[in-house]
Amino acid sequence: MSGGAGFWGVARAVAWRSTHNFVTNPALVLPAMIFPLFFFGAFAGGLSNIDSSPGFDYPNGYTAFEFGFVLMQASAFGGVFTGFGIARDFESGFGRRLMLAAPNRLGILGGYVISSLIRALMVMTLLFAIGLLAGMDVSSNLPELVTLIGLALFLNFAIGMWAAGIALRFRSIQAGPLMQTPVFLILFLTPVYVPRELLSSWVQDVARFNPVTPVIEASRSLIAGSHDGLLLAFACVGALVLLFGISAVTGMRDAEASG
Amino acid sequence: MSESASEWAIEVEGLTQKFRKGPLAVDGIDLHVERGEIYGFLGPNGAGKSTTVLMLTTLLPPTGGVARVGGFDIAREGGRVRSVIGAALQEAALDAHLTAREHMRLQTALQGVPKPERRARGDELIERVGLAEAADRKVGGYSGGMKRRLDLALALVHGPEILFLDEPTTGLDPQSRSSLWEEVERLADDEGMTVFLTTQYLEEADRLADRVGIIDRGKIVAEGTPAMLKAEVGEPSVSARAADPSDRGRLVEVLGRFGSASGPEDEDAAWVRLDPGCGGLVEVVRALDAEGLQVADLQLHEPTLDDVFLEKTGRKLEGAGEEQGDESGEFEAVSA
Amino acid sequence: MTGQLDSIYEVARRSFLRSMRQPAAFVPAIVFPLFLLAVNSAGLDAATGIPGFPTDSYVTFALAIPFIQGGTFTLLNSGTDLATDIETGFLNRMAMTPLGGPALLAGMLGGSMAIALIQTAFYIAIGFTVGADFAAGAAGVPMLFLLSLVICFAFSCVGVFTALRVGTGEAMQSMFPVFFVFLFFSSMAMPRDLIEQDWFRTVATINPLSYLIEGIRSLYVVGFDWEALGLAFGVSAILIAVFLSLAAASLRTTLVRT
Ligand SMILES: Nc1ncnc2c1ncn2[C@@H]1O[C@H](COP(=O)(O)OP(=O)(O)OP(=O)(O)O)[C@@H](O)[C@H]1O
Ligand SMILES: [Mg+2]
Helix, strand or coil, X not given: CCCHHHHHXXXXXXXXXXXXXXXXXXXXXXXXXXXXXXXXXXXXXXXXXXXHCCCCXXXXXXXXXXXXXXXXXXXXXXXXXXXHHHHHHHHCCHHHHHHHHCCCHHHHHXXXXXXXXXXXXXXXXXXXXXXXXXXXXXXXXXXXXXXXXXXXXXXHHHHHHHHHHHHHHHCCHHHHHHHHHHHHHHHHCCCCCCCXXXXXXXXXXXXXXCCCHHHHHHHHHHHCCCCCCHHHHHHHHHHHHHHHHHHHHHHHHHHHHCC | CCHHXXXXXXXXXXXXXXXXXXXXXXXXXXEEEECCCXXXXXXXXXXXXXXXXXXXXXXXXXXXXXXXXXXXXXXXXXXXHHHHEEEECCCCCCCCCCEHHHHHHHHXXXXXXXXXXXXXXXXXXXXXXXXXXXXXXXXXXXXXHHHHHHHHXXXXXXXXXXXXXXXXXXXXXHHHHHHHXXXXXXXXXXXXXXXXXXXXXXHHHHHHCCEEEEEECCEEEEEECHHHHHHHHCCCEEEEEECCHHHHHHHHHHXXXXXXXEEECCCCEEEEXXXXXXXXHHHHHHHHHHCCCCEEEEEEECCCHHHHHHHHHCCCCCCCCXXXXXXXXXXXXXXX | CHHHHHHHHHHHHHHHHHHHCCHHHHHHHHXXXXXXXXHHHHHCHHHHHCCCCCCCCXXXXXXXXXXXXXXXXXXXXXXXXXXXXHHHCHHHXXXXXXXXXXXXXXXXXXXXXXXHHHHHHHHXXXXXXXXXXXXXXXXXXXXXHHHHHHHHHHHHHHHHHHHHHHCCHHHHHCCHHHHHHHHHCCCCCCCHHHCCCHHHHHHHHHCHHHHHHHHHHHHHHCCCCHHHHHHHHHHHHHHHHHHHHHHXXXXXXXXXXX
């Protein structure tokens, strides 16, 4: 990062504020925590029998299979919630105050990202705890586990950039559906319930070209202790980070330009 | 109902509303409204005007006291009360997604206007409140004044005998305000409708009302015709400014002859509240002349309803806020 | 009495018009169920290979879901509309007329039934378009309409009651996730006897939505399964009886006119 002390100083202040805001506000904490658990429960609980259908060959059981999806989904949605926070701040005029006060404006963005990562870590911790309690079978060693968490945080960063780009342009919480719906769509057009080979034809085609599919698949591999498709997954998220990062930074310029 | 019971359009005795988790909003008020009269119910924010209207229109059961509207008891004969009244409440209760004509269609049906007459009745009322041009536009796009006028028209659908208007002109520009005043006057004069109208504006009560009731913190502090109320506060007062400040002592002395309440005002001025039968401004001028006093400025002040309010409550009406009203209301309720 | 009927018709007409003029209210009722149907039937097609799965076309199995999801939108919309009427005072305006509370309720529910009828026709058409089986045959179509409308009516009663309780449109909207949870923890995606996890099967068995889904589904998958249909109508009737009387009682306190 080339912003120097200005960047980190601002980032730390903004991160502290929005993290503090998050943990002290039940209306923000509860949905962020409960939604992933809800999906985990509904999928892993309700559909587990589907692993007895022919061709379903994931070795670690259905709970672990769905955990691989829900973990990534939770971190992606954490990124969307970050966008909500930015939009709310700008709507209330707080964002404008930050812009006036901060010597380094990219630091503001950095601060939001850092708090988003902290939140994602909190949610993931909860998910792991519940997953293990539910008797999930994890075969990964420590480096694989760290890689898994790293991948999830990287995705959180990418989606956070996406949502920030929208939030900074619209600066209104009304843009919420615009941040949320595409993320929802792209996540559910991956192999959510079954391995890709078992999808029916058209979704299989969509899933093949969906950049999030390799991420979900790598997540499942890591839980099963394998490294299949890891590079592709990081490359896909890297590309998203680049794309949405540009959008967020130009969004910041847009917010600056409009005062 | 016997005819004698309907001598008054509205009779209220000891009407009270104590909200369960709120203040004693209306504290045992008494009032009477004659048939065909425009009654102005004047008071600051939070005084209890809307609460009174809600009770009289049967939308809120009173917690104490009795009231008859159109000769019917508001607590026991709600249905009959509703059949003789029309109301436009403080918030214009309209559906943003319907047009004025659709509102009319629904309202005429619900009020039991015979089917063949509904359309004509609706169009006539829309025309009368000046919304003919906008009749097929959705109400969501209306201005505040247009909404108010539609609300009024809807209240008139079934030709009510008694009309309740809760702050009908709040938020309107002067032009819309005076056209609404004209319509209200027309209803009272031409159709003999009784109008019970709440307002925060002195000017409105003064101009429109045959009689005024002033409410503050849930209590009626004064009632009568505007002229009577003002007379009660006193005769007009005169203030004068001496051309030469050193003359002020003599000025005070001369003015003092015309009333018991008088005194110096600022460095070169003095005032007096004229006693009844003292001859008025003309005599004051003559006396000043006779003394050879040079006067730079001479003014006659007619008392206003604001003076009435000031006299009765010790506060100015404008800006007599809800905050103070609330607390003392609560306090009185406890100590009573 | 004819006057009363006429008024009910006008109230119903108004709530129908109002809904049709708010695309934001009914477009999601069309789009969301279709999206879920597409994703689920493509993603879970493999489930038809599970031994004992009742049909070999998952989309046929999943078609019951849009009907129920549409029902939850009916619930949400009728609730939001009523809550808005309370907030704006429009309910007070109607209460000032000779119309009685029950007639008012009937009118509002009637309006949402008109919307429900359109939704139902749409979902049925979707079923035929995607080439799902319809085991009950031609005679099953009126039955499907009837059941779907009865279910929507039950949902509407829940919505009206909730609105009278929460009182604002915003609070009503924020109830949405609650109904979503009910939907997901039901036999929506898997027949109840094929759910492996005991806790989930228990939840789905308790969840009344399971029976509504299974009733609709039986017409698509089995034909006339009188047990499933009886349960679906029965559960709807209970919901209607409970929530309609609760709603009527709440309306009486909301319209505390004398
Ligand atoms: N539903 C309610 N519950 C509790 N308190 C209420 C309720 N409605 C009104 N009040 C209180 O009763 C008092 C009188 O209110 P009301 O609305 O009658 O005043 P108002 O004279 O109409 O004022 P405004 O000019 O602001 O319309 C206020 O203190 C108000 O806060
Ligand atoms: Mg008021």
